[in-house]
Amino acid sequence: MASNAGDAPNGIGEKTERDHPRKVSNSSDTSQIENQASNDNMIDDAERERREKSAKLQNPLGHLTAEQLSRQGEEFCAQHGLTSEEDIRAFRLGAMLAGNMNKYDTLAGLTDRERDVLDRETTHKWSNPGMLYAVIVICSLCAAVQGMDETVVNGAQGFYKSQFxxxxxxxxxxxxxxxxxxxxPYICCAFAGCWLTEPMNKAFGRRGTVFVSCLISAAACFWQGFTNTxxxxxxxxxxxxxxxGPKSATTPIFAAECSPPKLRGALVMQWQMWTAFGIMLGYAMDLAFFEVPDLSGIIGLNWRLMMGSALIPAVLVCCMVWFTPESPRWYLTKNRHHDAYKSICRLRFEKVQAARDLFYMDRLLQIEKETMKIGQSKIKEFLTIRRNRNAMLASEIVMFMQQFCGVNAIAYYSTEIFIDSGFSTQSALVASLGFGIVNFLFALPAFYTIDTFGRRNLLLTTFPLMSIFLFFTGFSFWIPEGTTAHIACIALGIYLYGVVYSPGEGPVPFTYSAEAYPLYIRPIGMSLATATTWFFNSVISLTWPAMVQAWTAQGAFSWYASWNIIGFFLVLFFLPETKEKTLEELDAVFDVKISDLVKYGVAQFFYFWGHYVLRRDIEPPVAPSHVVLEAEHSNQQVFQEKTPDATNRV
Incomplete structure (x- = not known):
């Protein structure tokens, strides 16, 4: 039996409307509607209209019969030049599947092969075409470029700072x-690089932006190896x-827009997992080239090779990216529906799947355009439209905290930290490599946890633990120097911090930001998100040496430990859960009052304390979501009324 993505559990203490769908087929529910309407008298007409449209986005096809859906599938083909009988059949069935929340068992006309593939979407969600995974490989290599760019400097700076x-x-x-x-590089990202994302995506698409940005990265890595001041x-x-900048903003979008909803979190988080791999690889390159001697006329050959080594994965991406399909969602924004269909057919097993997803995408995008009044200034809409404003707030929180949780103070300066704690230079590089290995290995569980435990719960669990381990690391510097305990406790604190960072604040921010914004402002939203993370990244890179000098290691680590406590409450009060919802259905999740989010956070906090600590049998709070009762329908009943007529046409 097929199931809706929303049927999956939402994590500890969370329920949503999709977990407990309400029916409006009886007089009691009609009375509820009337009561709800009377309670909303204070809401102006414009806001009520926006709520209705937002609710419609949760399932814009639910009020249509199978006959109407089948006809709209045919009209889609006629409008966009899809004339073959095979494609017309696929869109007839695909439209009905989209409107019936993918309950294929009620739909006649499907082949055994199509039923098997649709069933495996639920029972074997990792069973997908190789081309989808090829896109993810490209995105993963981009992330490895990113990680190496960030950490080869960790070992190299020990040599070039003296030379310079x-x-x-x-x-x-x-x-x-x-x-x-x-x-x-992070200063450049914050003030220039990230803001190139929107024009580059418009001009080159997702795939072209990845190519150009990796080409720039490769050239710059080569250049760094020839500097002398x-x-x-x-x-x-x-x-x-x-x-x-453009690579970090575009790559998660590219992965999100190609992925099916049930795997979107796991596939998009590849960005962070393979960034962690690149970080580890950067440490490995530092260690590999540590003892390379200078050649005649070349001073500092070892650190030059370290800095230049990051160009290798960038060149691989440039060579491979054109063999993968472009994002079908990007094609839709350019009104290139035929290209979008060809692209998504390469990313799904069957044309029925491709037609279903493309038809649903297109319909939601049309409603999204209507709802968001795209004719306005996109920048203005970040502040004037609540759905966008809430997405921006949530995205900015996770991106800010990805830096101020303190991870990159360790990533960029771990070798210096270990040297200060009593390691030799080479031993400090080995210890840094150990941190990179821990960071990578413990990112692997996020494959499972990000789409089951959920983004919000991961952050709420790991922020307190990160705070504890940073305090532990900082306080360990008070242990007398030269003792085994001094060195061991500092290393242990850093490694334990890596263990809890990697499945939490590591993969969540880019995944969350890539899915939070509606499509029409997603490139700008990701530009803002990545500009934020790179700006505060640059702040940490710039200030850590001076901070340690002024506050000592104890004060510097305690500073970021305190920010993790703040991060916990920011997530609790302002971040809605996004797991396993389509990118467009998230409109209803974010289009709620901030006060409702805060109330839910407070309620969830007391629920957790009462249920898990005091062991009381209490109901978890319901996550807020903008659902207009008048827009709700018993979709399955409506569909079944007309299914025989529609399937006869198929």
């Missing part, structure tokens, strides 16, 4: 210049930001 005359740890000038050099290194690394 900025290596005096007691000098405030040198500390700031070292931080500025390391922060250069700190300011030349700053310029080369600043140029690297023009590759990092």
């Amino acid at each position: 005359g900025i290596g005096d740890s007691q000098s405030q000038r040198d500390s700031w210049l070292l931080g500025l050099t390391n922060a250069a 700190w300011w030349h290194m700053f310029i080369a690394r600043f140029a690297l930001g023009f590759g990092i």
Whole structure:
């Protein structure tokens, strides 16, 4: 029996309207509708209209009969030049599947092969065409580029800071210049690189943007290996930001727009998992080239090879990306429906699947355009439309906290941290590699947890633990130096921090941001999200050496430990859950009052305390969602009324 994506459990303490659908077929429900209407007297007509349209986005086809859906599938084909009988049949059936919430067991006309594939979407959700996984491989390689770009500097800076005359740890000038050099690409991302995402996506598409950004990254990595002054290194690394920015904003979007809803979280989080792999690979390159001797006329060959090694995965992406299909959703925004259909057919096993998904995408996008009044300024709509404003707030929170949870202070300066705690330089590089391995291995469970436990619950679980382990690491510096306990506790604290960061605040922010925004402003939204994370990334890179000098390691680690406590409450009060909903259905999730989100967070906090700590038998709170009762229908009953007529036509 097929099931709706919303039938999956939503995690501890959460219920949604889709978990407990209400019916409106009796007089009691009609009375509820009237009562709800009377309670909404204070809502103006414009807001009520927006609520109705938002509710319609949850299933815009639910009020249509099978006959009407079948006819609309034919009209879609006629309108967009799909003339073959096979395609027309696929869209007839696909439209009915889309309107019937994919309950294929009630639909006649499907072949045994099609029924088997539709069944496996639920029973074997990892069973997908190889081309879908090829897209994910490309996105994963982009992430590896990102990780290596971030961490090869970790080992290289120990050599070039002395060569460039900025290596005096007691000098405030040198500390700031070292931080500025390391922060250069992230400064570029925040103020320039990320804001190229929208024009590049318009001009080149998702696939073309990935190609151009990786080409820039490869060239900049090569350039870094030929620098001889700190300011030349700053310029080369600043140029690297023009590759990092658009790539980091576009790649999660590309993965999200190609993935089926049940796997979207797991596939999009590949970005963070393979970023973790790239981070580990960057540490490995630092260690591999550590003992490379200088050649005649080349000073610092070892660190030059470290910095240049990150170009290898970037070149691989440039060579492979054109063999994968473009995002079908991007084609729809360009009114290239025929290309969108060809693209999605490569990403699904059967044409019925492709037709169902494309028809549903197109219909939702049309309603989305109507709901969001796209003729307005897109920038203005971030603030004036509640659905977009809430998405922006939630995305900004997770992106800000991805940096201020403190991870990149460790990622960029772990070698220096381990040296300060008593390791030799080579041992510090080995210890940094250990952190990279932990970061990668413990990102693997997020494959399962991000789409079962949920984004929100992962963050609420891991933020307190990250805070504890950062406090533990900072306080370990008070253990007398030179003792085994001093070194062991610092390393243990950092590794335990990596264990809880990797499945939580590691994969969630880019996954969450890539799915939070509606399609028509998604590139701008991701530009803002990535600009935010890279801006605060640059702040951490720039300030960590001076912070340790001014506050000591104890104060610096405690600073970021405290921010993890703040992050817990920000998530509790302002982040709705997004798992296993289609990208368009999220409109109803985000189109709620902030006060309702805060009330739900408070209720969930007390539910958890009462149910799991005090062991009381109490009901979990219901997650807020904008559902207009008048727009709800008994979809299955409506569908079954006309199914015989429609299936005879098929």
